[in-house]
Amino acid sequence: MQLIGVALILTVLLLAGLWFWYMKNRSGVMAREVDNVQVFDIMVKGVYNPSVIEAKLGKPIKINFNRQESDSCSQFVNFPDFKIRKELPENQIVAVELNPTKAGEFVFLCDMGMYQGKLIIK
Template sequence: MMIINLLGLLLIALIVWWFWLYKPQAVIADKNTVTVVVDNGTYEPSRIRLLAGQNTTLRFLRKDASPCAATVVFADFDISEELQLNKPKDISLPPLASGEYSFACQMQMYRGALIVNENGD
């Protein structure tokens, strides 16, 4: 009985870490187009560093057949786009002010962020 309780607590800790505490390393965009692959329940890269004030295009490539992967939503910009399986979809973003902007699937299971700074760091 003690082992089952310990395994349960370990599983709860893993779920909390994965969904709320884990922050993958951000990728620095050194060009105006960044490719984001949607696969295995994640956006890769899921954290993208951008330079403030520049136009950016995010090219989404959906490899995951899950219905949740079919839509990406940028709530801050009122953008919602359908992603077809194995076909790139370009989403153009306007010049952004410094800050952090999230994007996700319609059910918030796939999540990502744009980190925008004046110097790109």
């Protein structure tokens, strides 16, 4: 009986862990609003941080990339759905401005796809 109890507890913990992971990937960091623009600040250092961002449809978006490394991998950021490719010089803030016309999930990534992020529009 005790073994069943332990197995049950482990199963519940595992499911809770999966649920949190799922929820975390389902929603992103929300914007701060400045003059009706949804603004995000993303640090580029090994990864995009935050890598999942979430905005509302109908308001312009501005994503400030701050690249704090010299690794050439992250030198360019691409938003394939918006046909945007921008250079991110080291230690500079580069803004990418978007005005999505539909909801959905849009990836952004470096040239080789090692750095990956996701913009969720709801």
